Amino acid sequence: MSTQALSETQAEPTLGLSGRVWLYRAIFVVVMLTAWQSASGTLLDPFWVSSPAAIFRTLVAWTASGQLGYHLLITFKETAAGFVLGATAGVLFALLVGANDTLHRTVDPFVTAIYGVPKVALAPLFIMWFGIGLAPKIVLAAISVFFLVFFSTLRGVREVDLKMVDALRTMGAGKFATQRMVIFPSALPWLFTGLKLGLPYGFVGAVAAEMMASNAGIGYLTQNSAGQLDTAGVFAALFALMVVTTLLNEALGRLESWIFRWR
Amino acid sequence: MRSVHLSVVSAQSCEAQRRSAVELRGVGKTFTSRTGQVEVLRGLNLSLQDGEFLAIVGPSGSGKSTVLNLLAGLDQPTSGAVFCRGEPVAAVNTGIGYLTQHDSLLPWRTVEQNIAVPLELRNIGRTEIAARVRDLIAQVGLEGFERHYPSQLSGGMRKRAMLARTLIYDPPVLLMDEPFGPLDAQLKLALQAELLKLWSAHRKTVVFVTHDIVEAITLADRVLVFSSRPCQIRLDEPIAIPRPREVHEVRFHPAFEEHYRRLWTALEPPARRPS
Numbered sequence: 001m002s003t004q005a006l007s008e009t010q011a012e013p014t015l016g017l018s019g020r021v022w023l024y025r026a027i028f029v030v031v032m033l034t035a036w037q038s039a040s041g042t043l044l045d046p047f048w049v050s051s052p053a054a055i056f057r058t059l060v061a062w063t064a065s066g067q068l069g070y071h072l073l074i075t076f077k078e079t080a081a082g083f084v085l086g087a088t089a090g091v092l093f094a095l096l097v098g099a100n101d102t103l104h105r106t107v108d109p110f111v112t113a114i115y116g117v118p119k120v121a122l123a124p125l126f127i128m129w130f131g132i133g134l135a136p137k138i139v140l141a142a143i144s145v146f147f148l149v150f151f152s153t154l155r156g157v158r159e160v161d162l163k164m165v166d167a168l169r170t171m172g173a174g175k176f177a178t179q180r181m182v183i184f185p186s187a188l189p190w191l192f193t194g195l196k197l198g199l200p201y202g203f204v205g206a207v208a209a210e211m212m213a214s215n216a217g218i219g220y221l222t223q224n225s226a227g228q229l230d231t232a233g234v235f236a237a238l239f240a241l242m243v244v245t246t247l248l249n250e251a252l253g254r255l256e257s258w259i260f261r262w263r
Numbered sequence: 264m265r266s267v268h269l270s271v272v273s274a275q276s277c278e279a280q281r282r283s284a285v286e287l288r289g290v291g292k293t294f295t296s297r298t299g300q301v302e303v304l305r306g307l308n309l310s311l312q313d314g315e316f317l318a319i320v321g322p323s324g325s326g327k328s329t330v331l332n333l334l335a336g337l338d339q340p341t342s343g344a345v346f347c348r349g350e351p352v353a354a355v356n357t358g359i360g361y362l363t364q365h366d367s368l369l370p371w372r373t374v375e376q377n378i379a380v381p382l383e384l385r386n387i388g389r390t391e392i393a394a395r396v397r398d399l400i401a402q403v404g405l406e407g408f409e410r411h412y413p414s415q416l417s418g419g420m421r422k423r424a425m426l427a428r429t430l431i432y433d434p435p436v437l438l439m440d441e442p443f444g445p446l447d448a449q450l451k452l453a454l455q456a457e458l459l460k461l462w463s464a465h466r467k468t469v470v471f472v473t474h475d476i477v478e479a480i481t482l483a484d485r486v487l488v489f490s491s492r493p494c495q496i497r498l499d500e501p502i503a504i505p506r507p508r509e510v511h512e513v514r515f516h517p518a519f520e521e522h523y524r525r526l527w528t529a530l531e532p533p534a535r536r537p538s
Contacts, residue, residue, distance in 0.1 A: 161367075163363060163365045163367055164367045164369065166335075166337050166363075166367075167361065167363065167367035168380070168384075169337070169355045170335050170336075170337070170355060170356065170357065170359060170360075170361045171357070171380060171381040171384055171428075171432065172357040172381060172384045172385060172432070173384050177384055181369065181380065182369065185369070185371045186371075188371075260371075262370055262371045262372075262373075262412040262413075262414065263370075263414065
C-alpha cells in the first residue's frame with residue numbers, strides 16, 4: 001500500500017490535492033482508532049468508553065442476526081418519509097411566501113419564532129398525539145427538515161434576479177411561468193443547501209422521537225443498549241447511523257453537481 | 264432614403280398619432296425613495312413612425328432607460344400617457360422585444376433552450392420551435408453553440424443569443440438599452456453590422472439607447488439628445504446618411520462630421536462646469 005502510494009508520487013510529482021486529502025483522512029482515522037483501542041483497558045475503563053474492537057464485534061453480531069438492518073431500515077423509512085414531506089412543504093411554502101411581499105412580512109415573525117423552538121422539545125407532544133408508531137417520528141423529522149428547507153429556499157426566492165424576471169415578463173410570461181422558468185430554478189441552489197442541512201436534522205428528529213417511545217429504530221437500539229449498560233452497543237448504533245447519513249449526504253452532493261452542470 | 268419628418272412636438276397632430284408605432288404624450292415620471300423624490304421625466308413628447316430606427320443619447324441618469332421601461336410597461340408614468348401601436352400601455356407590454364444591457368439569459372438553459380423561451384411561453388409546438396430556433400441561430404451566427412450554456416459563451420455571443428431570443432417571437436417594436444455597451448470596439452462594429460442587416464430584413468421599429476454618438480449616427484434614422492434630469496429633448500437630429508449603410512464607412516460620409524458636431528454640442532452644454 002505504501003509502496004504503491006510512493007510509486008504513484010514518483011510517476012506524478014504533484015499527487016492530486018484530493019488524493020492527498022484522502023491519504024490524510026485515512027491517517028486521521030487510523031491514529032484515532034489506534035489511540036482509542038490502546039487507551040481502552042489501560043488509561044480508561046472499557047465499561048465507559050468501550051473500544052473499537054468491541055464495537056466492531058457488536059456490529060458484526062448485529063449484522064449477522066439481521067438486527068442492524070432491521071433497525072436501520074425503520075429509522076431510514078421514518079427519516080425518508082419525513083424528509084420528503086418536510087422538504088416538499090418547505091419548498092411550496094417558500095415559493096408561496098416569496099411571491100407575495102405582504103404575506104412574507106406578515107408570516108415572517110411567526111415562522112422565525114416557531115423556528116426558534118427546539119424541535120426535540122416537541123417530541124413528547126407528537127407522541128401524545130400520534131402514538132408510538134412511525135407517525136410521531138415522521139412528523140418530527142418532517143418539521144426539522146421543513147424549517148431548514150423553507151428558510152433556505154425563501155432566501156433563494158428573495159434573491160432572484162429581478163431583471164431576469166422582467167425580461168421574462170416582457171416576453172409574455174405570466175406569474176406561474178415566471179415561477180417555473182426563473183424563480184424556482186434560480187432558488188434551486190439554495191434549496192439544495194437546505195436539503196443538505198436538513199437531512200442530518202431529519203435523522204436527529206426521527207432518532208430523538210425513537211429514544212423517547214418506540215420498540216424499533218436506531219434510537220431504540222441506542223436507548224436499549226444504554227439500558228443494558230452496553231457501551232459498545234450504543235457506539236455501534238451511532239456508528240451505523242453516522243455511516244448512513246454520510247452516504248446519503250454524498251448522494252445528495254452527487255445529485256446536486258449533476259443538476260447544476262450548467263455552472 | 265427615408266423621408267425626414269417633423270419634429271417631436273408634432274406628435275400632437277392627428278396624422279402623427281395615426282401613424283405612430285410608439286408614442287409618449289406629456290409623460291412625467293417621478294421616483295420616490297426613502298431619501299426623497301427624483302423627477303426623471305417631465306412633459307416628454309415623443310413619437311416614432313412604423314419601422315423607424317430612433318437612437319437616444321444623453322448623460323447618465325437622464326431617463327433614457329426610464330423611457331424604455333415605460334414603453335415596456337415595466338413602469339407606469341406619473342403623468343401623461345404611453346401608447347404602443349395606438350394602444351395605451353397599461354400592463355407589461357408583450358408586443359415589444361426588450362434587449363437590456365443586463366445579461367438576462369437563463370444560466371441553467373442552453374443557448375437553444377434560451378432562445379426557445381418566448382415560443383414556449385406562447386405554447387408553440389416542439390417541431391416549429393426547433394425549426395425557428397435553428398433559423399435564428401443561423402441568422403445571428405451562433406451555429407455550433409446551440410448546446411452551450413451561457414457561462415461557456417463570450418460576452419458577444421451572449422448578446423447574439425439575447426438578440427435571437429428577442430427576435431424569435433417577431434415583436435413589431437424593439438427596445439434596446441445600450442446592448443453593445445461593454446463590448447470591445449471591433450465586436451461592437453460586427454454586432455452593429457449584424458443588427459443593421461437584421462433590421463433591414465425585418466424593418467422593425469427600434470428605440471436604441473446608447474452612450475456612443477458614433478453608434479447612434481451609424482444605426483439610426485433619427486437621434487434624440489436628452490438633457491440631464493428632469494429630461495428634456497435638447498436636439499432631434501434626423502440622420503441624412505443614406506441606407507444601406509456600411510458600419511465601417513459611415514464615419515467617412517460627408518454628413519457624418521456635421522451630425523457628430525451638432526450632437527456633441529447638444530450633449531455638452533457650453534455652460535457646463537469644469538470637470
